[in-house]
Each structure stands twice: as C-alpha cells, then as structure tokens.
Amino acid sequence: MVEAVSALGSLEGVIPPTEGHGAEAGESAAHRLAAFEELVERHQRQIYRIAFRLTGNHDDAEDLAQEAIVEAFRAFDRYQPGTYFDRWLYRIMSRTHIDFVRRRNRRVVVSLDAPVGAEGDPLVTLLGDAREDPQQLTEAADLDGTVQAALDRLPHEFREAVVLADIEGLSYDEVAAALACPVGTVRSRLHRARQMLRDALRPQLGERGEER
Amino acid sequence: MTPHISDRLSAYMDGALGVREIERVKAHLDICPSCLREYGELQAVQRLLRRLPDPEPRAGFLERVHWQLQREAGRSAAAPAGGFLRRISFTPLRLVLAGAALVLVLGVPVAWMTGLFAAHEAPLDTDAYFRNYLALSADRALVDEATSTFVSSDLSYPEQPTTR
Numbered sequence: 001m002v003e004a005v006s007a008l009g010s011l012e013g014v015i016p017p018t019e020g021h022g023a024e025a026g027e028s029a030a031h032r033l034a035a036f037e038e039l040v041e042r043h044q045r046q047i048y049r050i051a052f053r054l055t056g057n058h059d060d061a062e063d064l065a066q067e068a069i070v071e072a073f074r075a076f077d078r079y080q081p082g083t084y085f086d087r088w089l090y091r092i093m094s095r096t097h098i099d100f101v102r103r104r105n106r107r108v109v110v111s112l113d114a115p116v117g118a119e120g121d122p123l124v125t126l127l128g129d130a131r132e133d134p135q136q137l138t139e140a141a142d143l144d145g146t147v148q149a150a151l152d153r154l155p156h157e158f159r160e161a162v163v164l165a166d167i168e169g170l171s172y173d174e175v176a177a178a179l180a181c182p183v184g185t186v187r188s189r190l191h192r193a194r195q196m197l198r199d200a201l202r203p204q205l206g207e208r209g210e211e212r
Numbered sequence: 213m214t215p216h217i218s219d220r221l222s223a224y225m226d227g228a229l230g231v232r233e234i235e236r237v238k239a240h241l242d243i244c245p246s247c248l249r250e251y252g253e254l255q256a257v258q259r260l261l262r263r264l265p266d267p268e269p270r271a272g273f274l275e276r277v278h279w280q281l282q283r284e285a286g287r288s289a290a291a292p293a294g295g296f297l298r299r300i301s302f303t304p305l306r307l308v309l310a311g312a313a314l315v316l317v318l319g320v321p322v323a324w325m326t327g328l329f330a331a332h333e334a335p336l337d338t339d340a341y342f343r344n345y346l347a348l349s350a351d352r353a354l355v356d357e358a359t360s361t362f363v364s365s366d367l368s369y370p371e372q373p374t375t376r
Contacts, residue, residue: 026289033285037278044274045266052267062273069277070284147260165226166261172228191222197261198253205256 036076039085040069046086046168047093053163054097056152064100068093087170090178094160101156143204150200158193165190216244221251225258 040047047069052061072079072092079088151159157179164175165186175190176183198205217240223229224237241248 029285029289033281037281040277041274044269044277048269048273049266053264058267058270061267062270062276065269065273066277066280070280073281073284074288143260144265147264162261166258167264172223172226187223187228188219190226191219194222194254194257197257198250201257201260204260205253 032076033073036073043086043089047089050090050093050163050168053148053151053167054093054156054159055100056148060100060104064093064097067100068096071096087174087178090164090168090170091180094179097156097160146204147197147201150197153200154193154196158189158196161186161189162193162197166194216240216247218247218250221247221254225251225254 047065048061051065051068052058055061055064068089072089075092079085151163154162160179161175164170164178165172170178172183172186172190175186179186217224217237220229220233220237224234229237241251
C-alpha cells in the first residue's frame with residue numbers, strides 16, 4: 001500500500017473523482033482508494049487510540065476502527081478536502097460506536113447466563129477472560145488498566161465526551177460536532193464523566209495541585 | 213456565601229466560560245473550600261487521562277485495513293449504479309424473502325402429498341422382455357442367461373450358477 005501511495009504522490013486535498021466509465025472509472029476508483037488510504041495511514045494513531053479508549057481492549061478497538069474506516073470510505077465522496085480528516089472520521093466513528101455498544105450489550109446479556117468468573121466477580125464475567133491474554137493481564141495490573149476500567153464503566157455518551165475532550169484535546173465545539181449534539185450537552189456530559197471518574201479513581205488521584 | 217458552582221467547574225477548567233462567569237467562579241473558589249477541593253480533583257482526573265500511554269495498534273493493523281478497503285472497493289465496483297443489484301435493492305426485499313419462505317414451507321408438504329417426490333415405476337413390459345429373451349437365447353439356447361438375470365433381479369431368487 002505504501003508503494004501505491006508514494007507512486008501517486010501526496011494526495012491529500014485532491015477532490016474525490018467523480019464516476020467515469022470503463023478504464024477511466026477503474027482508474028478513478030483506484031485513485032480514490034489510494035487517497036483515502038494515505039489519509040488513514042497518516043491518522044492511524046489517533047483513530048486507533050480513540051477506538052481503544054472507547055472499547056477498552058485491542059480486539060474490539062481493531063473491529064471498531066476497521067468498521068469506522070470502511071464506513072468513512074463509503075462516505076468519502078462527502079468528505080470536504082482541506083478539512084480535518086480526523087475530526088470527520090471521529091464523527092463517523094461515534095455513530096459506529098453506538099451500533100457497536102448495542103451489539104456488545106446483546107453479547108453481555110448472553111454471557112451473563114454463562115458461569116461467572118473464578119472469583120464470581122461479575123466484572124470478570126463482563127470483561128471476558130482477560131487472563132488468557134498476557135498483554136491484557138499486565139495492562140489491567142497498572143495504572144493504565146485501572147483508568148481504562150473506570151472509563152469502561154462510564155455510560156458510552158459520557159465516555160465519548162471525555163475521550164474526545166481530555167485524551168484527544170478537542171474543543172467543546174469540536175466534540176459537539178463529532179457527537180452531533182449541542183455544546184451544552186457536551187459540557188454537562190463532560191462534567192458528569194469527570195465526576196464519575198474522580199469517584200472511581202480517588203486512590204489514584206494522588207497529590208492535587210490546585211491551579212487557577 | 214454564593215451558591216456552589218460545581219456544574220461550572222469543568223467548563224471553567226477548559227476555558228469555555230464567558231468573562232463574567234470566569235470572574236464569578238474565581239470569586240467563589242476564593243471563599244469555598246469544598247468547590248476548591250472538587251476543582252483540584254477534576255484537574256487531577258484530567259491529568260491522569262492526558263498521561264495515558266498511546267495504545268499501539270497490533271502488528272499488521274494497516275494491512276488488514278487495506279484488505280478490508282480493497283474488498284469494499286471491489287464490492288462497489290461490482291455493483292455499478294443502475295445495475296441489477298441496484299434495481300433489486302429497490303424492490304421490497306422483505307416481501308420477496310417472505311414469498312420465498314412461504315413457497316418452501318408450504319410447497320414441500322404439498323408436493324409430498326401429491327406424490328411429486330414418489331419414484332415413478334414403469335409398468336413391467338412383458339412383451340419387451342420376451343423379445344429380449346428370444347434375441348439373447350437365439351445363439352446360446354442352453355445358457356439361459358437372460359432368464360436367470362431377470363429372475364434374480366426381480367424376484368430375489370438366489371442367482372443361478374452359470375456354466376460355460
């Protein structure tokens with residue numbers, strides 16, 4: 001893929017080609033794909049970071065990121081060149097994430113009927129057998145895992161707001177655009193999310209420097 | 213003392229308040245230890261989130277995305293606008309599927325009852341047999357192969373050993 005992109009040069013800002021006929025159509029489709037893939041490659045870290053923080057594990061993060069990327073590719077004709085590709089993709093990912101949460105909730109309902117984890121901890125049942133993946137096990141042991149577990153327990157609307165604002169550093173207006181909701185809603189969701197995280201992470205907050 | 217300003221603390225922290233509101237929050241924080249404590253805690257939460265390490269995508273992530281996109285690009289190329297697939301997607305698909313299901317559910321028992329699946333047994337054509345028998349036995353009158361074949365297959369008699 002890298003070769004294909006570099007052969008076509010830098011394609012960001014190129015207006016997505018309109019549909020043509022025959023070989024022309026094939027060429028423009030390849031052009032469109034190459035332009036899209038270059039943008040994805042450039043923003044893959046942010047895309048993956050958000051997907052991971054929203055889902056809380058690598059399996060779901062990759063699924064969510066891939067679904068959002070494919071959705072974005074289907075809608076690529078509506079992307080306005082020169083605007084932020086990552087912001088545009090966050091908007092798509094936010095919608096994809098809602099479907100994702102619905103599907104996962106259905107899965108959780110099924111798994112609740114299954115025998116509970118070794119300690120009978122319902123959270124272990126909900127989060128699946130992290131024990132089998134050594135990477136997930138170490139993650140759960142450190143601070144990252146603790147914070148992520150607290151994020152996982154937030155309602156998904158709150159989690160989206162706090163991930164976009166505090167991890168990605170988006171402004172209230174940008175978060176509102178990504179989540180397709182009013183700025184006032186972003187403000188209240190963000191505040192509630194931080195309060196819930198504060199309650200969940202009290203032991204981890206440590207020293208608190210009040211700066212005004 | 214002014215009422216607590218907890219609901220504005222996050223917006224204050226993010227610089228998302230107007231000038232007048234900023235002044236009001238500042239004035240309140242000067243005199244309210246409980247709001248000041250909450251403000252410090254919210255700041256600590258934000259610091260914790262900002263310090264989270266970047267998760268590394270698994271090896272081959274971009275390649276897998278690439279193949280997904282290739283497949284998607286191939287799919288959209290295979291269904292050009294105005295083509296057959298496009299037209300069929302406009303028909304009430306549910307109706308078509310329901311009709312197909314109905315044909316399967318009702319059609320199979322009906323076909324069964326009307327004997328569509330029954331084996332068609334041709335009536336025994338004795339004339340044809342005897343014509344065949346005469347033709348076979350004409351040159352080998354003592355070796356009654358035609359008869360033994362006919363008898364063993366149709367009446368399940370033990371096969372007659374043939375002597376040559």
